[in-house]
Amino acid sequence: xxxxxxxxxxxxxxxxxxxxSKETLVQHLLSELSAENAPIPDVEDxxxxxxxxxxxxxxxxxxxxxxxxxxxIVGESARNREMATAFHQFWAERRTIAAGLVRRVVGPxxxxxxxxxxxxxxxxxxxxxxxxxxxxxxxxxxxxLIVALPWSTGETPDQEQPTEKELK
Amino acid sequence: xxxxxxxxxxxxxxxxxxxxSKETLVQHLLSELSAENAPIPDVEDxxxxxxxxxxxxxxxxxxxxxxxxxxxIVGESARNREMATAFHQFWAERRTIAAGLVRRVVGPxxxxxxxxxxxxxxxxxxxxxxxxxxxxxxxxxxxxLIVALPWSTGETPDQEQPTEKELK
DNA sequence: ACATTACCATACTGTCCCGTTTGGTAAGTG
DNA sequence: CACTTACCAAACGGGACAGTATGGTAATGT
Numbered sequence: 065x066x067x068x069x070x071x072x073x074x075x076x077x078x079x080x081x082x083x084x085s086k087e088t089l090v091q092h093l094l095s096e097l098s099a100e101n102a103p104i105p106d107v108e109d110x111x112x113x114x115x116x117x118x119x120x121x122x123x124x125x126x127x128x129x130x131x132x133x134x135x136x137i138v139g140e141s142a143r144n145r146e147m148a149t150a151f152h153q154f155w156a157e158r159r160t161i162a163a164g165l166v167r168r169v170v171g172p173x174x175x176x177x178x179x180x181x182x183x184x185x186x187x188x189x190x191x192x193x194x195x196x197x198x199x200x201x202x203x204x205x206x207x208x209l210i211v212a213l214p215w216s217t218g219e220t221p222d223q224e225q226p227t228e229k230e231l232k
Numbered sequence: 233x234x235x236x237x238x239x240x241x242x243x244x245x246x247x248x249x250x251x252x253s254k255e256t257l258v259q260h261l262l263s264e265l266s267a268e269n270a271p272i273p274d275v276e277d278x279x280x281x282x283x284x285x286x287x288x289x290x291x292x293x294x295x296x297x298x299x300x301x302x303x304x305i306v307g308e309s310a311r312n313r314e315m316a317t318a319f320h321q322f323w324a325e326r327r328t329i330a331a332g333l334v335r336r337v338v339g340p341x342x343x344x345x346x347x348x349x350x351x352x353x354x355x356x357x358x359x360x361x362x363x364x365x366x367x368x369x370x371x372x373x374x375x376x377l378i379v380a381l382p383w384s385t386g387e388t389p390d391q392e393q394p395t396e397k398e399l400k
Numbered sequence: 401a402c403a404t405t406a407c408c409a410t411a412c413t414g415t416c417c418c419g420t421t422t423g424g425t426a427a428g429t430g
Numbered sequence: 431c432a433c434t435t436a437c438c439a440a441a442c443g444g445g446a447c448a449g450t451a452t453g454g455t456a457a458t459g460t
Contacts, residue, residue, distance in 0.1 A: 065418060075438040076419080086418065132310040138363055139307015142300040152366040159365065180367075181357075181376060188356030189349075195306055196359060197327065198320040199348075208349060233448060243408040244449080254448065405458075412451075421442070429434075 090137060091150040097130055098158055110168035111210050117165055118190060118206045125194050126201075135195055159183055169213065182213055258305060259318045265298055266326060278336035279378050285333055286358060286374045293362050294369075303363055327351055337381065350381060 083089035125131035141148040251257035273284040293299035309316040
């Protein structure tokens with residue numbers, strides 16, 4: 065808090081006038097950063113859109129302080145009940161966003177439960193590597209995740225990956 | 233620390249005589265608890281063995297303080313470099329154990345990279361729910377994870393799940 | 401019997417950090 | 431000008447926690 069106020073050139077007073085507690089601030093911060101740095105890609109191909117989305121998530125977690133913040137919240141949620149609920153609510157928001165992308169990939173026939181499972185299959189390994197094992201995540205890994213989606217539409221996807229240039 | 237000493241009926245003095253710092257204690261604790269509460273199941277059926285293994289992981293994280301400890305370490309690893317390396321090493325150990333179980337499921341033909349990916353597919357969703365989304369994990373969910381293994385041997389597994397009684 | 405050692409329990413120190421309070425400053429309003 | 435409002439900065443209070451120090455107790459060794 066002190067550091068946030070200092071680096072923001074703002075009084076802690078002002079922070080607490082805008083947000084009721086540290087938890088609400090963090091929750092707002094997570095949603096804001098996520099929406100800004102990992103938005104819904106404006107791409108027509110469903111799989112490619114999902115790929116870019118995942119790529120942005122990885123970039124956000126590895127190239128900025130977001131990953132460290134996230135890890136810190138995980139630890140704090142273990143002891144702080146309010147923080148835990150705020151954290152879970154954040155993930156619920158993010159999941160609905162990602163669910164739209166996934167549904168475009170697997171088709172509208174999938175049930176909510178199926179969509180949820182697919183989300184776990186896509187996001188789980190990513191955050192498992194980011195937060196726990198520490199193994200690196202490259203584009204090929206992300207693409208394999210998408211290709212391996214169990215409920216993918218039957219058409220065999222071409223394994224070719226988009227070049228770095230296309231991402232921008 | 234105070235709580236550990238108190239619940240253990242031991243003086244904090246003694247704790248610090250046996251372990252140099254809190255970090256070393258926690259590291260020892262992780263390996264010990266994992267090996268003790270999530271061992272390699274002595275079951276002949278590979279999928280069932282993997283199922284029990286995952287079930288023990290979930291139980292360890294939800295029914296004891298292990299989950300909270302784990303989350304705390306995640307947070308601390310974000311700022312403590314030594315803790316991060318020790319943490320990653322812990323996961324490497326655990327992965328090799330789980331890799332043996334997975335290899336029994338998918339057959340000896342799988343490469344190390346494939347095994348690694350499968351491990352991510354199995355463990356990722358579990359820890360994603362445990363640490364991040366907070367969604368509950370029941371036996372059906374675990375079984376679906378195993379059934380969905382992309383490199384499973386061709387035989388279609390029967391969806392029937394083992395009863396609670398068989399677990400002991 | 402005496403010294404040493406191991407040990408539990410508790411108190412203590414230093415640190416960190418959330419949230420509040422206070423003092424001082426500048427802008428806007430009547 | 432008087433008054434309110436918003437704001438930064440710093441200090442403060444309180445609680446949590448890691449690690450150390452101290453006192454007392456029991457066992458062991460000589």
